[in-house]
Amino acid sequence: MKKLLILGAGTAGTIVANKMIRKLPARDWSIQIVDQDPLHYYQPGFLFMPFGVYGEKDVVKPKSRFLSKRVDLVMGAIDRIEPDSKRVLLEDGTKLDYDLLVVATGTTPRPEETEGMEGDDWGRNVHEFYTFEGAGKLARRLKDWQGGRLVINVAEMPIKCPVAPLEFAFLADWWLTKNGLRDKTEIQYVTPLSGAFTKPVATERLQHMLSDRRIHVETDFAIGSVDNSKKQIVSWDERTVDYDLLVTVPTNMGSDAIERSGLGDELNFVPTNKETLQADGYENIFVIGDATDVPASKAGSVAHFEAEILEENLLSAAAGKELEAKFDGHSNCFVETGYGKGMLIDFNYETEPLPGTFPFAKLGPMPLLEESRVNHWGKLMFRHVYWNALLKGWPLGIGPAMSLKGKRTDLIRQPAVVQVG
Structure with missing residues (x-):
């Protein structure tokens, strides 16, 4: 019997497992x-935890609850992948063979990558909200907030x-206003980008x-x-920003197992064909979600759309056929704006x-690039969709390819035409 091995039972890995168990012949x-x-985290919910909107019961559930009973869940830490031998070694010495491999090992914040970030102020006045533990600590810190300079910093993309x-x-801004602290608080958003976002039309609106x-x-x-004694963040060109409370988004990196396997780039993301989702140089290894280096957002919607493409390509690979499904980089994101x-x-x-x-x-009914209450409720309702449909790999009615229907296509920026001669 042949084996499909999936590394990582987060959003991407769980969706793929549940899809493929219904498609690959069990015999x-x-x-x-x-x-x-053993726990599955609804990571979009971490954003709401510091402000008391969500609690633990909203964002944490057992992983086993969301996997088909026909999927063999192996609990263990991955040591490395050995592509030439078509096997994966776990840290406890277990060896797992595979015929097809899906890498869904995700990404994690690495505050240790920035000098001083994990210094004396870490967990006191320097916090992150990209982990369950970090979001909980930040929630407790905000309960004592009486005003000052709040700095939100993205380390790097x-x-x-x-x-x-x-x-x-x-x-x-919303939470501080609601609690009568907005006029006592200066908010500064510090980014390595040249604007608030990576895309021009959206950047203009967001700024x-x-x-x-x-x-x-x-x-x-x-x-x-990070200078803990002076409560400053310092740039490489020696600019400084003072903080009373620093909410940082540390450098994000892929799994250390990817580095040990010799499969990753400098941030441990796996070089991946951005259309087929096949790992560069390996016909029987595929990559999905945050583990890839494809130029798409590292977001749950992307993992969902990628999974539909990967489903087709895994079936093709299992049958020895050419990979025909192509991912177009589709991303669909709610942006909570408060109030x-x-x-x-x-x-x-x-x-x-x-x-x-x-x-x-x-x-519609949802407007794009415009604030509305229906978008806010869409963001909150997505948690129910996530737990009850998305993780189980059921179709959500939105295909993996982005549609231009309803969009202002006249605003698409055309590349400059260079005339020669």
């Missing part, structure tokens, strides 16, 4: 998935969910929103260190977020 294929943590730091800034909320944006700031409103952005490799309506051209 010919078995499916095994490996993870070291790429990061998981690129809009999350912006959402934190918007929610902080206006930040300005309207009196959130100062410091751009092109490449953090080099009971939210935005929605929809884009892919080639087309940036544009104004319009989603998912239908005339009926």
